Amino acid sequence: MASVDFKERQLTIKLVYYGPPLSGKTTNLRFLHKQVDRLNRGRLMTLDTKDDRTLFFDLLPIFFKTSGLSFRVKVYTVPGQPIHEATRRIVLQAVDGVAFIADSQASQQRANKESYKNLRKNLESLGISRDRVPIVVQYNKRDLGDIIAEDSMKPFARIPRPEPVYPASAIDGTGVINTFFGLLSHTWDAVDRHMNIAKGFGIGQDAFMEVVKKHINNIAS
Ligand SMILES: Nc1nc2c(ncn2[C@@H]2O[C@H](COP(=O)(O)OP(=O)(O)OP(=O)(O)O)[C@@H](O)[C@H]2O)c(=O)[nH]1
Ligand SMILES: [Mg+2]
Numbered sequence: 546m547a548s549v550d551f552k553e554r555q556l557t558i559k560l561v562y563y564g565p566p567l568s569g570k571t572t573n574l575r576f577l578h579k580q581v582d583r584l585n586r587g588r589l590m591t592l593d594t595k596d597d598r599t600l601f602f603d604l605l606p607i608f609f610k611t612s613g614l615s616f617r618v619k620v621y622t623v624p625g626q627p628i629h630e631a632t633r634r635i636v637l638q639a640v641d642g643v644a645f646i647a648d649s650q651a652s653q654q655r656a657n658k659e660s661y662k663n664l665r666k667n668l669e670s671l672g673i674s675r676d677r678v679p680i681v682v683q684y685n686k687r688d689l690g691d692i693i694a695e696d697s698m699k700p701f702a703r704i705p706r707p708e709p710v711y712p713a714s715a716i717d718g719t720g721v722i723n724t725f726f727g728l729l730s731h732t733w734d735a736v737d738r739h740m741n742i743a744k745g746f747g748i749g750q751d752a753f754m755e756v757v758k759k760h761i762n763n764i765a766s
Pocket of ligand 1: 623
């Protein structure tokens, strides 16, 4: 749940990158980190095994200031490997928006579906209503050979709202920033529906996203 302090004019939003093993969650975060202006980002924290598998989680803190409002976005990735189920649930706690990083390779479609099902189950077990948390979907690894067609890049669920789908190739950054901007704007709307932040802070989604876009370079998207 977003932390909102109207008196101190502070807002903290938590985003989580979820998805099957090796779909490119950490690669998304590494690219995003490089594109955020130095003064607006904290250290990228990653904890990998020696073969680069996420062991616990990655975290990238980003912060902005506008018209007296300080806001902070904490971006996490979960570890995709099945054995890290307990960690995924911990990282998902109090999430405000999810980017589901699917793998475009034809061979990985079953893994995508299983991971999405796992996400839904974990949100439910945490008592997080799907209506409160938007899930945007990225189909990553579009640069590879044996991938599903563009028109098969479907959202994984239709209720309660259709979920936006973004093609990407995180390895060179294509689509990474578009996915992040899409996720953040949908998350602002969802938090606003529940906590009236636009009214409370006197700033709308457009103005919020404008500040974010000023400090994040979208060149490779
Ligand atoms: N060809 C290609 N490879 C990619 C792309 N994105 C990530 N990879 C590669 O896929 C492998 C896994 O990427 P990670 O970002 O570590 O995947 P992850 O989802 O964080 O994996 P876990 O933390 O184990 O769940 C690495 O070798 C990446 O270089 C992409 O867009 N295209
Ligand atoms: Mg990872």
